[in-house]
Amino acid sequence: MTATILDGNALAQKLRADFKTRAEALAAKGTRPGLAVILVGEDPASAVYVRNKVAACEKASFHSEKIVYPADVAQDVVLRKIAELNADAKIHGILVQLPLPKHFDSDLVLEAIAPEKDVDGFHAENVGALMQGQPRFIPCTPYGVTKFFEEAGVKLKGAEAVVIGRSNIVGKPMAMLLLQAGATVTICHSQTKDLAFHTKRADVLVAAVGRPKFVTADMVKPGAVVIDVGINRLPDGKLCGDVDFDGVKEVAGAITPVPGGVGPMTITMLLANTLEAAERSAK
Numbered sequence: 001m002t003a004t005i006l007d008g009n010a011l012a013q014k015l016r017a018d019f020k021t022r023a024e025a026l027a028a029k030g031t032r033p034g035l036a037v038i039l040v041g042e043d044p045a046s047a048v049y050v051r052n053k054v055a056a057c058e059k060a061s062f063h064s065e066k067i068v069y070p071a072d073v074a075q076d077v078v079l080r081k082i083a084e085l086n087a088d089a090k091i092h093g094i095l096v097q098l099p100l101p102k103h104f105d106s107d108l109v110l111e112a113i114a115p116e117k118d119v120d121g122f123h124a125e126n127v128g129a130l131m132q133g134q135p136r137f138i139p140c141t142p143y144g145v146t147k148f149f150e151e152a153g154v155k156l157k158g159a160e161a162v163v164i165g166r167s168n169i170v171g172k173p174m175a176m177l178l179l180q181a182g183a184t185v186t187i188c189h190s191q192t193k194d195l196a197f198h199t200k201r202a203d204v205l206v207a208a209v210g211r212p213k214f215v216t217a218d219m220v221k222p223g224a225v226v227i228d229v230g231i232n233r234l235p236d237g238k239l240c241g242d243v244d245f246d247g248v249k250e251v252a253g254a255i256t257p258v259p260g261g262v263g264p265m266t267i268t269m270l271l272a273n274t275l276e277a278a279e280r281s282a283k
């Protein structure tokens with residue numbers, strides 16, 4: 001039996017329709033949700049993601065501003081812009097597209113964003129709030145993954161969950177959310193001995209490694225829910241995830257595809273966080 005395919009485009013469409021309705025209701029009361037996106041440099045993938053974020057805002061009736069700097073811009077210029085946006089009442093969410101060029105101190109830049117406008121949830125204050133189980137903004141990718149669990153009725157209480165990857169953007173917040181949902185969580189990474197030992201025990205497996213088709217069918221427990229966070233470009237130009245989709249779908253109970261899985265949900269939850277920020281500011 002092949003796995004249920006968890007369709008990120010369909011789920012994103014459903015949620016975004018609701019966000020548009022809420023945004024229009026808020027705008028009618030005088031507050032139009034506003035997002036500012038800062039892009040530094042010419043990384044082609046980042047440029048696509050930023051374009052898609054701005055387009056998603058337009059479709060959902062949000063205000064958006066895109067600020068683009070050349071790769072050699074001084075960090076101070078970006079910090080001054082963030083200070084300006086922090087004080088701008090039209091802007092409820094500020095996002096700096098990652099990765100930043102090497103001469104930037106990414107942590108310093110992210111800390112410059114006002115925590116109440118940090119719709120990526122990367123500011124230390126918001127990371128701390130998430131750790132304490134009182135999130136203000138949940139980072140968009142793991143937040144999107146939780147929506148798949150809700151939609152598919154995945155039971156997390158008592159489940160064995162394994163997250164491969166320990167990044168600040170995905171692995172760590174994902175593990176925290178699973179833990180708070182009642183799962184027993186293992187975080188695996190590049191130093192993990194016998195990775196397959198862990199993954200084969202997982203009822204829920206989240207792959208965020210950044211290596212194409214890294215998770216193969218023999219590493220997956222039959223019936224497991226497999227979430228693929230990876231986006232890798234193959235030499236032929238095609239996209240693939242961290243999971244060998246064709247093999248693993250024959251073993252798993254449910255699986256997200258790449259493209260069309262977690263990716264569209266990342267942008268959707270950015271809209272969710274921006275809307276939430278705007279609704280809070282209007283209270």
Ligand SMILES: Nc1nc2c(c(=O)[nH]1)N[C@@H](CN(C=O)c1ccc(C(=O)N[C@@H](CCC(=O)O)C(=O)O)cc1)CN2
Pocket residue numbers: 048049095096097098099120140141169231239258259260261262263264265266267
């Ligand atoms: N400030 C941030 N930077 C980055 C984040 C983030 O959440 N905040 N995440 C990633 C990139 N990312 C959003 O910024 C992102 C990645 C992928 C997708 C997506 O929709 N992918 C599509 C395929 C798109 C394509 O054709 O290339 C899919 O999977 O179907 C959206 C957003 C790093 N930086």
